[in-house]
Amino acid sequence: MSLLEIGFHIFDKVGISNYLFLSVLLFCIGLFGVLYRRNAIILLMCIELMLNAVNLMFVSFSSYLGDSNGQLFVFFIMVVAAAEAAVGLAILVSIYRNTRNTDVSFLDNLKG
Amino acid sequence: MLAWIILLPLIGFAFSILFGKKLPKPLVGFIASVVVLGSFLFSIDVFNTVSADPNGISERLFTFLAIDGFNVSFTLFADRITSIMLLVITGVGLLIHVYSISYMSHDEGFYKFFAYLNLFVFNMLILVLGSNLLVLFFGWEGVGLCSYLLIGFWYQNPSFGKAARKAFIMNRIGDLGLLLAIFLCAIYVGSFEFSVISDAAQSGALPEHLITTISILLFVGAMGKSAQIPLYTWLPDAMAGPTPVSALIHAATMVTAGVYLIVRNQALFMLSSSANDLIMFIGLATSLVAAVIALKQNDIKKVLAYSTVSQLGFMFIALGVGAYSAAMFHLVTHAFFKALLFLGSGSIIHAMGDEQDMRRMGGLRKSMPITFITFLIGTLAISGFPFLSGFFSKDEILASAFGHNRWVWGIAIISATLTGFYMFRLLFVVFFGTFRGTKEQKSHLHESPWLMTIPLMILAILSVFGGMLNLPKYAGSLSEKLHHWIEPNLPILRNPVHVSHSIEYMLVGVAIFIFLLAFILQYRKYVLKSAVPEEDNEMSKSALVLANKLYVDEAYDKMFVEPTETLGDYSSWFDRNIIGLIPKSIKGWNTALARLNARVQNGNIEYYLVYMSLAVFLVLFLSAICLKLWN
Numbered sequence: 214m215s216l217l218e219i220g221f222h223i224f225d226k227v228g229i230s231n232y233l234f235l236s237v238l239l240f241c242i243g244l245f246g247v248l249y250r251r252n253a254i255i256l257l258m259c260i261e262l263m264l265n266a267v268n269l270m271f272v273s274f275s276s277y278l279g280d281s282n283g284q285l286f287v288f289f290i291m292v293v294a295a296a297e298a299a300v301g302l303a304i305l306v307s308i309y310r311n312t313r314n315t316d317v318s319f320l321d322n323l324k325g
Numbered sequence: 326m327l328a329w330i331i332l333l334p335l336i337g338f339a340f341s342i343l344f345g346k347k348l349p350k351p352l353v354g355f356i357a358s359v360v361v362l363g364s365f366l367f368s369i370d371v372f373n374t375v376s377a378d379p380n381g382i383s384e385r386l387f388t389f390l391a392i393d394g395f396n397v398s399f400t401l402f403a404d405r406i407t408s409i410m411l412l413v414i415t416g417v418g419l420l421i422h423v424y425s426i427s428y429m430s431h432d433e434g435f436y437k438f439f440a441y442l443n444l445f446v447f448n449m450l451i452l453v454l455g456s457n458l459l460v461l462f463f464g465w466e467g468v469g470l471c472s473y474l475l476i477g478f479w480y481q482n483p484s485f486g487k488a489a490r491k492a493f494i495m496n497r498i499g500d501l502g503l504l505l506a507i508f509l510c511a512i513y514v515g516s517f518e519f520s521v522i523s524d525a526a527q528s529g530a531l532p533e534h535l536i537t538t539i540s541i542l543l544f545v546g547a548m549g550k551s552a553q554i555p556l557y558t559w560l561p562d563a564m565a566g567p568t569p570v571s572a573l574i575h576a577a578t579m580v581t582a583g584v585y586l587i588v589r590n591q592a593l594f595m596l597s598s599s600a601n602d603l604i605m606f607i608g609l610a611t612s613l614v615a616a617v618i619a620l621k622q623n624d625i626k627k628v629l630a631y632s633t634v635s636q637l638g639f640m641f642i643a644l645g646v647g648a649y650s651a652a653m654f655h656l657v658t659h660a661f662f663k664a665l666l667f668l669g670s671g672s673i674i675h676a677m678g679d680e681q682d683m684r685r686m687g688g689l690r691k692s693m694p695i696t697f698i699t700f701l702i703g704t705l706a707i708s709g710f711p712f713l714s715g716f717f718s719k720d721e722i723l724a725s726a727f728g729h730n731r732w733v734w735g736i737a738i739i740s741a742t743l744t745g746f747y748m749f750r751l752l753f754v755v756f757f758g759t760f761r762g763t764k765e766q767k768s769h770l771h772e773s774p775w776l777m778t779i780p781l782m783i784l785a786i787l788s789v790f791g792g793m794l795n796l797p798k799y800a801g802s803l804s805e806k807l808h809h810w811i812e813p814n815l816p817i818l819r820n821p822v823h824v825s826h827s828i829e830y831m832l833v834g835v836a837i838f839i840f841l842l843a844f845i846l847q848y849r850k851y852v853l854k855s856a857v858p859e860e861d862n863e864m865s866k867s868a869l870v871l872a873n874k875l876y877v878d879e880a881y882d883k884m885f886v887e888p889t890e891t892l893g894d895y896s897s898w899f900d901r902n903i904i905g906l907i908p909k910s911i912k913g914w915n916t917a918l919a920r921l922n923a924r925v926q927n928g929n930i931e932y933y934l935v936y937m938s939l940a941v942f943l944v945l946f947l948s949a950i951c952l953k954l955w956n
Contacts, residue, residue, distance in 0.1 A: 248934055321928030 224276050232273035239266035253308065253315040257301045264294045326374075327384045327401040330367045330411065331450045333360040337443035345436025354426035357439035361422050361446055365415035372408045379405060379813035383456055390459075397517055402456030404814040409653060409807075410453040410585055413660045417577045418446050420780035424668055425569040427776035428675060438478060438567065445471035449578050453585060457517035458507045461586070465503065465550070468579045469496045475574060476566040488562040495559040499549015503586075506542035509535065523592035523816045533597070540593045540600035544607075547583025551637050554611045558878055560634055564626040568671030571626060576633050576667050577660040584640045584656050588649050592816040595647065605645025605729075609736050612638025614875070616743035620750070621871035623858050625670045625683045628751050632707065633663055635740060639722050642737055648725035649815055650795065650808035655722055657807075658714035658791040662706040665784035669700035672773040672781065673755065677766055683754045684858055685766075690756040692770040695778045697756050699785040704752045706788040708745035709840045714791030720836050721797060727832060728824050738839065745843025753851035754858060761857065799829060 214222075224232075239262055246259030268287045275283030309315055337360030345353045375381055381404030389397040403411065422442060429438050448467025455461040470493075477489030510517060513535055514525045525531050531539075547553070552560035563575050574580070587594055587604070594600055612635045619631035636659050643652035674681055676693060690697040706713040709720070719741055727734040760767055772778070795807035812818065824832070850856050864872060873879075925936070 244938060248931065248938060251931070317930050320930060 221276070229273055229277045233270065236266045236270040236273065239263075239269065251316050251318050253305050253317050256317065257298060257305070260301075261294060261298065264290055326367060326370060327382065327403055327454055328386060330364045330371070330415075331401070331447055331454060333363040333367075334443045334447035334450065336360060338440050338447060341436050341440035341443060345440060348436070350430060350435045351426065353436045353439055354422070354429075357443050358419060358422040358426065360443060361415055361419045364446070364450065365412075365419050368408065368411040368415045371403050371411060375403060375405050375408045376810075381405070381407070381814070395511070395515070397457060397459050399460055400456040400518075401454040401460075402519075403454060405811045406585075406588055406653065406814050407453050409657060409811070410581075411450065413581075413657055414446065414449050414453065414578050417660050417664050417784075418442075418449075418573055420783055421569050421573045421577075421664065421668065424572075424671070424777050424780040425567075427774050428569055428671055429567065432567075434478065438475075441471055441474050441478070442570075442573070445475070445574060445579075449582070452582055457519060458510060458522075459517045461589075462503065462507060465546070465582065466500065468574070468582065469493060469500070469550075472496070472563070472574050472579055475570040476563045478566055478570065482565075485565040488559075488565040492559040492563045495556050496549045499546050499556055502542045502545025502549070504546075506539045506546065509539050509542065519589055522590065526592045526596055527816065536593055537597040537600055540590070540597045541603060543586060543590055543593070544583075544600060544604055547586050547641075548607065549583075550586075551580050551583030551641070552611075552634050553583070553607050553637065553641060554614060557611060557615065557634050558874075558881065561627050561630040561874070564624070564630050568626065568667060568674060571630070572664045572667035572671070575630065576663040580633065580637060581640070581656045581660070584637070584644065584652055587644050588653060588815075591649055594644070595817040601645050601647065603645075604641050605733065608638045608641030608643075608645055609733065609740075610638075611635070612642065612740040613736060613743075616740045616747065618871055618874050619747040620743060621858075621864075621868050622747075622874075623684055623872070624681045625673065625686075625751065625755065626667070626681055628683075628747055629663070629666055629670060632666075632744065632747065633659075635744065636663065636707070638740070639719065639737070642726055642733065643722040646725050646729035646733065648722065650805075650811055651718070651721040651725050653811060654795045654807050655718040657794065658706070658718040658788070661784055661791045662703045662715055662788040665699060665703040665781060665788055666707065668777070668781055668784065669696055669703060672696040672777055673700075675773055675777070676770050677762060678769055680762060680766060683751065684860070685762045686755045686760070687758040687762075687857070688756070688760045689770070693772050695772055695781065699778075699781040700756070701752065702785040702788055704748045706791075708748045708843060709741065709836055711837055711840070712792065714788050716836065716840075717792035717795065717797060720833060721795065723836065724797070724824060724829060724832055727828070738835065741836070742839040742843060745840055746847060749843055749847035750851060750858075753847060757852050758855045758857070797829070797833075799826065 243259045243261075243263030243266060246262065247256055250256060250259065268290055271283040271287050271290075275281060275287075305315060308320070312319060337357050341353055341357055371382070381402060383400055383402040386399045386401065389399045391397075422439070425438065425442065429435050432438065445468060448464045448471060450464070452461055452464025452468060455464060473489050473493040476492050477486045480486050480489075507517065510522055513531060514522050516522065526536055549556045560575060560580065564571055566575075594604070615631045615634035615638060619628050619635065622628045622631060636655070640652045640655050640659070643649070643655060672693065673686065673689060673696060676689075676696075677686060680686070702713070706715040709716045723734060723737055723741065726737045760770075793803075796804045798804050859868065861869075861872065870876065925932075
């Protein structure tokens with residue numbers, strides 16, 4: 214039995230609804246973190262979490278439908294997420310250099 | 326050739342206004358005078374041409390406007406009437422330019438002054454050279470503008486600015502009449518050309534009531550420009566401007582534009598007896614009222630201003646009785662002696678350090694001999710000293726009036742007598758007696774520099790010999806030269822009512838008598854008894870009424886200005902509080918809404934994220950509901 218087949222077997226046994234539930238749970242944790250926390254580093258981590266929740270959902274559906282397009286998308290999202298993390302951290306560093314903290318609630322200079 | 330006449334002053338204007346500020350004053354003045362000299366030389370050329378050919382010359386420059394087959398061209402036209410005006414404007418204008426170089430030499434706005442003067446000459450030349458009403462109107466408004474600019478030349482003084490506005494607004498009232506006349510011509514004649522209008526009037530294409538209406542409307546325009554009752558009050562106030570301006574614009578040229586307008590449209594006026602009568606009555610009333618007011622004025626320039634109004638009244642009497650050449654003759658001689666008198670008064674004011682009240686002068690003949698002699702000549706000329714220019718020109722008007730109606734002559738002769746009275750009062754009070762000014766002024770007294778006295782002398786010579794232009798009938802073969810010269814350019818000839826020789830001599834006798842009467846009475850009062858005009862608080866009631874110009878200004882204020890201001894106040898209240906409510910409330914709501922919205926945008930990213938999540942949730946929720954309903 215190849216590794217792929219084992220994977221499919223496990224997937225069938227667990228059932229897609231559990232995967233989706235986990236994905237939604239991860240997404241909500243991420244969203245809640247983004248909304249609730251003020252530390253910019255944690256914000257970035259939460260965004261990563263949300264992205265990965267989406268990735269998980271893509272993979273689940275890809276496996277469920279037997280369509281490899283979903284897995285292709287996951288690679289794209291990983292690339293974008295890496296880039297985003299790099300840029301986000303760079304911004305964070307310069308914010309920290311200017312304001313000596315990473316609390317986003319202090320960054321309200323753009324108010325109308 | 327005609328184009329150069331108007332172009333030269335325009336070039337002068339452009340030069341002074343663009344480069345004049347940086348250049349030395351004498352150079353600016355010199356160039357401004359040279360361009361007028363150029364126009365003068367061209368005018369002499371025009372004079373020679375039209376002398377040979379009375380039909381005149383015309384030059385089409387470009388199309389002014391062309392709307393649906395209605396074409397108005399910018400055409401210049403000169404015949405003998407025009408050429409007289411050209412010579413007066415450029416000739417007297419040149420002398421006044423030269424005079425101003427010295428008179429204005431201490432003024433900061435020197436270059437501006439000469440720019441305005443050149444612009445004025447340009448517009449005045451367009452006015453007299455236009456071959457149609459629209460071109461004339463262009464110049465007409467242009468001279469009005471320059472008059473406004475120059476009256477308010479010393480704009481730092483608020484009352485001078487007020488005088489400028491008054492002149493402009495009063496002129497606008499008259500201009501409305503002229504404009505309406507132009508519209509009527511456009512509708513009923515279909516052309517603005519003077520020749521076409523004249524032909525239409527003579528051929529009977531225009532009904533009589535229209536001719537009368539157009540004539541009267543044209544005359545309303547003339548009333549404004551030429552300061553006739555009821556629109557004359559701006560002219561005395563216009564004395565706020567520098568004195569050369571008073572001489573050029575408010576004595577010699579611009580104020581005679583009304584006379585020119587009527588002479589130019591002679592055919593219309595000759596065909597409407599009621600318009601003629603109106604002109605005659607207005608002329609009579611103006612000449613009399615202005616002369617009476619002049620008797621008690623104490624500002625040297627105000628006396629001359631009212632005298633100008635009165636003399637313009639004489640010209641209109643002449644126009645009203647159909648003596649067009651007499652009106653032109655008086656226009657020319659008046660330009661000479663009134664420009665002379667104004668420039669003379671400028672010389673006095675200059676020497677007195679801007680003092681204009683003649684009660685503070687006196688005895689100036691010793692310190693200012695040239696000014697005195699030229700001023701004396703001007704006074705003699707205007708009050709009708711035998712064989713000077715004013716004597717002939719005024720006599721001709723009086724004789725025409727006599728031929729028309731004895732009563733007209735009777736009133737005119739009273740005004741003529743008063744002319745002598747106020748002029749000799751002015752002369753004696755200023756130049757005779759003892760000096761009444763301050764010590765400082767006395768030490769400062771001096772004869773004006775030659776740049777000012779030479780124009781005075783030239784004008785004095787012209788005032789003496791100007792009468793030669795049009796000697797009366799009894800001069801034999803030399804007589805009525807001007808009359809015969811411009812006759813071919815007057816469309817409708819009416820044989821002037823000729824009075825017999827004996828009556829003519831009698832009229833001359835009366836004229837000499839009234840001159841002597843005025844001279845002797847005033848000499849006795851002001852020289853022998855050395856009386857001085859009363860101070861304001863010592864005046865009798867009747868004198869006070871005259872010194873206050875019959876309270877006409879106050880009456881106009883009460884009748885027109887104040888009701889208009891009240892109406893304006895009410896209108897502005899209505900606008901602010903009733904009409905203004907609509908935009909104000911719209912603005913109010915929008916501001917409130919915007920304030921509310923602005924609160925959402927607090928710059929804090931957490932809130933933005935909450936809004937975003939909520940919005941996404943809302944969209945998803947709604948789309949779920951929609952999908953449910955759809956299926």
